[in-house]
Amino acid sequence: MKRSEMKNLFLILSFFLVFSCEKKEKEKVNNNDLIKKENSEIFYPRDLIELELEDSLNWAAQFKELQKAFFENDETKIKTFVKNPIMSESNSIWHLLEIDVTKNDNTEVPFTNKDFEKYHHLIFSPIFLELFQKIDFNEFYVKSNYEAKFIKKGKERYKMICSKVDDLYILNLYSEAEYEEGMGNMEFSVIYEFKIINQKLKLIDIELAG
Numbered sequence: 001m002k003r004s005e006m007k008n009l010f011l012i013l014s015f016f017l018v019f020s021c022e023k024k025e026k027e028k029v030n031n032n033d034l035i036k037k038e039n040s041e042i043f044y045p046r047d048l049i050e051l052e053l054e055d056s057l058n059w060a061a062q063f064k065e066l067q068k069a070f071f072e073n074d075e076t077k078i079k080t081f082v083k084n085p086i087m088s089e090s091n092s093i094w095h096l097l098e099i100d101v102t103k104n105d106n107t108e109v110p111f112t113n114k115d116f117e118k119y120h121h122l123i124f125s126p127i128f129l130e131l132f133q134k135i136d137f138n139e140f141y142v143k144s145n146y147e148a149k150f151i152k153k154g155k156e157r158y159k160m161i162c163s164k165v166d167d168l169y170i171l172n173l174y175s176e177a178e179y180e181e182g183m184g185n186m187e188f189s190v191i192y193e194f195k196i197i198n199q200k201l202k203l204i205d206i207e208l209a210g
Contacts, residue, residue: 059169060141062201063194067137070129075120081194083202085110093206096190097122123206127153128173128190131160135171140164169194169201186210 062081069077086093087108094101094109097119101109116123124132131148140146144164150157161172171192176185188210195204 058141059194059196059201060137063135063137063140063169066201067133067135070124070132075117078120078124079113079116081201081203082113082116083197083204084116085112086203086205087111088205088207090207092208093123095208096206127151127158127175128160128192131158131173132171135160135162167195 066078066081068074069081087110089108091101091107091109093111130151134148135146137146140162146162148160148162150159152158156175156177158173158175161174163170163172171194173190173192174187175189176187178185189208191207191209192203193205193207194201196202197204
């Protein structure tokens with residue numbers, strides 16, 4: 001084979017090698033821009049997911065609004081995300097506040113806007129607010145679940161476990177603390193239940209477990 005032919009062959013092979021590398025790199029970028037949509041085997045472009053999250057009627061978009069309201073300490077805005085009144089058969093919201101509202105636990109005692117204005121800083125504790133800001137609502141939207149990493153406060157550890165169950169959006173503020181050495185952990189959960197009511201995300205109840 002002549003030297004000129006060898007040179008041409010080398011140039012052709014080099015071209016295909018560069019083209020192949022560029023194609024692989026492009027595919028890699030495209031794959032990074034894809035995200036799996038909720039309950040689906042189809043992958044959607046990330047910008048499409050972001051577009052859907054900008055819809056004010058979308059539950060994840062509304063959680064992002066609440067996230068912003070918490071960050072800005074906008075009590076008026078936060079209050080729009082709380083059902084008025086909150087009614088609970090177990091009166092758990094009052095137990096969380098350690099307020100004995102009735103001698104009969106079977107009697108529902110409403111938690112009103114007036115109560116919220118008085119006790120909101122206890123319902124949404126500093127630990128709740130810190131973990132709420134760590135929730136990736138894009139991922140929660142896509143996977144129907146999300147778990148924020150533990151944070152440690154003294155001898156206790158806390159994390160937020162998020163799940164979508166039918167039409168409920170549940171945020172479980174989970175905590176654990178060690179008993180005496182070798183005795184295991186003490187666990188406790190404050191469970192915040194949200195629901196879309198008339199196209200608006202609302203906190204409808206708080207349950208306690210542990």
